[in-house]
Amino acid sequence: MQEQTWQHNHGRRRCKAASLLGVTLALVAGMTVSVHAKTHDIQMTAVETDIVIDGGGEKYAAWTFNGQMPGPVVRVMEGDTVNFTLTNPATNKYPHAMDFHAAEIDFLNNYRAVNAGETISYTFIAKKPGVFFYHCGAPPMIQHVARGMFGAIIVEPKDAKVWPKADREYVLVQSEYFKNPDDVQAMFDRKYDGMMFNGGIFKYHPFVTGGGKLDAKPGERVRIYFVNAGPNEFSSFHPIGEIWDNVYESGNPANNLKGVQTYVVGPGSAATFDVVVESAGAYPLVTHSLTGALRGAIAVLLAGPDAKPAPLMPMVPWVLPASKTETTPPTGH
Ligand SMILES: [Cu+2]
Numbered sequence: 001m002q003e004q005t006w007q008h009n010h011g012r013r014r015c016k017a018a019s020l021l022g023v024t025l026a027l028v029a030g031m032t033v034s035v036h037a038k039t040h041d042i043q044m045t046a047v048e049t050d051i052v053i054d055g056g057g058e059k060y061a062a063w064t065f066n067g068q069m070p071g072p073v074v075r076v077m078e079g080d081t082v083n084f085t086l087t088n089p090a091t092n093k094y095p096h097a098m099d100f101h102a103a104e105i106d107f108l109n110n111y112r113a114v115n116a117g118e119t120i121s122y123t124f125i126a127k128k129p130g131v132f133f134y135h136c137g138a139p140p141m142i143q144h145v146a147r148g149m150f151g152a153i154i155v156e157p158k159d160a161k162v163w164p165k166a167d168r169e170y171v172l173v174q175s176e177y178f179k180n181p182d183d184v185q186a187m188f189d190r191k192y193d194g195m196m197f198n199g200g201i202f203k204y205h206p207f208v209t210g211g212g213k214l215d216a217k218p219g220e221r222v223r224i225y226f227v228n229a230g231p232n233e234f235s236s237f238h239p240i241g242e243i244w245d246n247v248y249e250s251g252n253p254a255n256n257l258k259g260v261q262t263y264v265v266g267p268g269s270a271a272t273f274d275v276v277v278e279s280a281g282a283y284p285l286v287t288h289s290l291t292g293a294l295r296g297a298i299a300v301l302l303a304g305p306d307a308k309p310a311p312l313m314p315m316v317p318w319v320l321p322a323s324k325t326e327t328t329p330p331t332g333h
Pocket of ligand 1: 063096097136137138144149
């Protein structure tokens with residue numbers, strides 16, 4: 001897997017001291033403790049900016065982490081420590097916050113909103129493997145999520161043998177699009193105008209202007225880390241022409257369902273989906289809540305022998321084929 005979609009320091013110096021401590025604790029507790037747990041320094045910046053949300057170049061006044069919707073994928077291993085810092089630049093207008101569903105820490109201290117010109121830092125240990133939602137929790141939270149402040153954190157199981165090895169991995173984050181970013185009432189009334197995967201309407205639909213696709217080879221096990229950002233609608237995630245070989249609730253390998261046609265992922269939840277593509281062809285991945293699919297939540301998985309290797313998906317901004325110009329500013333730090 002090539003990814004890494006997010007930069008961080010592995011804190012190897014600390015790892016040595018932590019390893020000694022870990023071994024000691026393991027001896028004391030009589031249990032197995034990973035001696036390879038790492039420390040990741042993750043920094044994000046709240047960026048209030050226009051981004052492109054469809055292949056026609058439609059712009060949206062988003063609020064984002066690092067200028068992209070969704071924010072960058074964070075990827076750590078079970079047992080790792082995350083030192084997180086959120087910067088809210090003085091040039092912003094609104095307070096922002098960060099809530100990691102992978103963390104088990106006090107909400108009041110850590111997830112509070114900070115004003116423009118301030119930063120907040122906290123630390124957590126990613127104790128449970130899976131794929132988890134993260135989002136801004138500043139009030140009104142429904143608006144901060146709707147405008148784009150969300151993303152995915154993958155916590156890999158420390159024992160890779162607890163599930164089959166994937167041949168290819170993607171991240172898909174579903175969310176609703178409200179064309180008027182200031183109409184909070186429309187958000188409360190669930191009057192969404194589009195449904196997005198990774199911040200774009202029909203972003204992975206090759207028959208739509210500017211649309212892309214997801215690649216695979218026949219016989220591959222394709223693993224999709226799926227997050228539903230909402231803010232309101234349930235996703236009913238289904239591979240047209242296929243069956244999920246495995247669904248891991250919250251992405252935890254211990255929660256292994258087999259042979260699932262459709263699986264519901266509620267707002268603020270996530271699951272990991274494995275599909276072994278039986279043969280060449282097109283397999284649209286959709287929310288079978290059709291009002292969502294037909295308003296943008298269709299990602300076509302195209303299986304063919306010539307599929308190129310793909311990096312872990314790519315919380316990349318929409319790049320319009322015509323201009324090949326990135327429409328999102330670089331990360332804010
Ligand atoms: Cu916010």
